[in-house]
Amino acid sequence: MATTAVGVSATPMTEKLTAADDDQQQQKLKKGIAEFYDESSGMWENIWGEHMHHGYYNSDDVVELSDHRSAQIRMIEQALTFASVSDDLEKKPKTIVDVGCGIGGSSRYLARKYGAECHGITLSPVQAERANALAAAQGLADKVSFQVADALNQPFPDGKFDLVWSMESGEHMPDKLKFVSELTRVAAPGATIIIVTWCHRDLNPGEKSLRPEEEKILNKICSSFYLPAWCSTADYVKLLESLSLQDIKSADWSGNVAPFWPAVIKTALSWKGITSLLRSGWKSIRGAMVMPLMIEGFKKDVIKFSIITCKKPE
Numbered sequence: 001m002a003t004t005a006v007g008v009s010a011t012p013m014t015e016k017l018t019a020a021d022d023d024q025q026q027q028k029l030k031k032g033i034a035e036f037y038d039e040s041s042g043m044w045e046n047i048w049g050e051h052m053h054h055g056y057y058n059s060d061d062v063v064e065l066s067d068h069r070s071a072q073i074r075m076i077e078q079a080l081t082f083a084s085v086s087d088d089l090e091k092k093p094k095t096i097v098d099v100g101c102g103i104g105g106s107s108r109y110l111a112r113k114y115g116a117e118c119h120g121i122t123l124s125p126v127q128a129e130r131a132n133a134l135a136a137a138q139g140l141a142d143k144v145s146f147q148v149a150d151a152l153n154q155p156f157p158d159g160k161f162d163l164v165w166s167m168e169s170g171e172h173m174p175d176k177l178k179f180v181s182e183l184t185r186v187a188a189p190g191a192t193i194i195i196v197t198w199c200h201r202d203l204n205p206g207e208k209s210l211r212p213e214e215e216k217i218l219n220k221i222c223s224s225f226y227l228p229a230w231c232s233t234a235d236y237v238k239l240l241e242s243l244s245l246q247d248i249k250s251a252d253w254s255g256n257v258a259p260f261w262p263a264v265i266k267t268a269l270s271w272k273g274i275t276s277l278l279r280s281g282w283k284s285i286r287g288a289m290v291m292p293l294m295i296e297g298f299k300k301d302v303i304k305f306s307i308i309t310c311k312k313p314e
């Protein structure tokens, strides 16, 4: 897999693909992502709740499931703080897009926090339906809405949103340039863009690619979690620079998410976890089987949990 390139194709490959092949690969990837989340979201919600992303931990003490849920909220808060999103009545976000929204946990949280209007998009029809149902049940139906749509071709006009939010969806995007270009297009002048995502480590000077044993770990994760080729945090920064975005900042939060996967594995191995996995189906089971590789990838420093933020010029 071409792990160093950005905007690369959707699956491991050695030969050059034609545009038609490339399109076919992307359609296949999108179908896989939709089916994976259609199948597994109910199980995740049942065990972990409405946020389908890592928690942010201040230490790696042993923590209870309820602590993991607060750690997921902390992740949202840390991301907002890192990007200096203002709470000020005048400056706080009023329109937000949640790109790759899962079942809408971030959207509902942000809508409540800022009193903002929030639109979420996901590839999974099951997620969009559940996200809308939860919004209605929480009395937020007039503030937030969810639909099935592609992040690489968003159904929104230019310059609509003053906060553009992508929490752990970037790793699914087969064309990173298209991804960040769409985030930029829908951002209003002066808007903040927040990308929290899985990256591979930055390459060292002189390195052209990751080492074969590193690529092997990532390839296995890719096929089970429906991910295309990975890129590095530095690749994202370069892409944002190429789009003339401002105040570009990034950080490696890998250390802050370390307790997450051991906890997910523990819940997957519980009676409730095993029975839910078996009920959800093969895609979820395959996903569960590569979880130890996430831990290995972090330990070997090949996987990085990154935040990248910037502002669209006024």
Ligand code: SAH
Pocket: 033, 034, 037, 050, 051, 052, 053, 099, 100, 101, 102, 103, 104, 105, 106, 121, 122, 123, 124, 127, 149, 150, 151, 152, 166, 167, 168, 169, 172, 173
């Ligand atoms: N941000 C959510 C969910 C993260 S899971 C949360 O933190 O709870 C990844 C999400 O990205 C899923 O909802 C998946 O459908 C979405 N996704 C992946 N590729 C996408 C694409 N091309 N367009 C829109 N959504 C996408």
